[in-house]
């Protein structure tokens with residue numbers, strides 16, 4: 001799971017669509033971390049990513065999440081967990097949300113989940129700095145952390161419609177500190193470098209995901 005505890009409204013909705021005729025789409029599924037702890041589901045889970053994951057067991061349809069290749073009104077639940085910021089970046093407009101909303105059956109729901117960057121206990125600030133570092137390491141592949149307020153700005157400008165419910169939560173999961181430390185040191189650590197400062201901050205204050213925000217859009221019931 002990439003976010004825990006998940007908001008009650010999401011878990012209730014998931015329970016409602018936990019039946020064989022229901023279809024759930026996990027956009028930008030990566031290694032399937034979001035849904036793995038929620039399995040088994042009676043519903044059909046369809047996972048999509050632009051690349052096949054190196055680890056994990058998620059069966060994947062390889063496609064661009066901006067244009068998911070499904071019939072309109074064919075999904076009961078769509079989840080995009082830590083995906084939105086990556087595909088928003090560079091354009092700062094979110095027309096693809098209309099594609100996602102159009103895939104929902106009447107009464108269906110789209111949920112976005114994103115790390116919230118504006119809360120700064122030291123361990124969460126470290127997480128934000130690691131994300132900034134990765135962004136520079138992999139330009140074009142990632143987007144910067146996006147605050148809920150910025151998403152609200154998009155909604156306010158009418159870019160993505162206005163019928164959204166938003167919420168905030170604390171992510172209690174523990175990031176893999178050792179994996180991050182070994183990634184950062186994999187090419188050697190020059191004294192005084194950004195990597196060396198980051199490693200020192202991690203030693204001192206640790207690493208935490210901090211808060212996350214979620215946003216839900218519901219299609220009108222038939």
Ligand SMILES: C[S@@+](CC[C@H](N)C(=O)[O-])C[C@H]1O[C@@H](n2cnc3c(N)ncnc32)[C@H](O)[C@@H]1O
Nearest residue numbers: 002028029030033034049050064065081082086
């Ligand atoms: C931070 S990971 C999140 C993985 C998973 N949703 C989770 O919460 O653990 C972002 C994922 O989005 C995928 N991704 C980025 N841009 C994409 C696009 N345009 N279409 C499909 N997947 C994309 C990446 O390949 C990566 O697997």
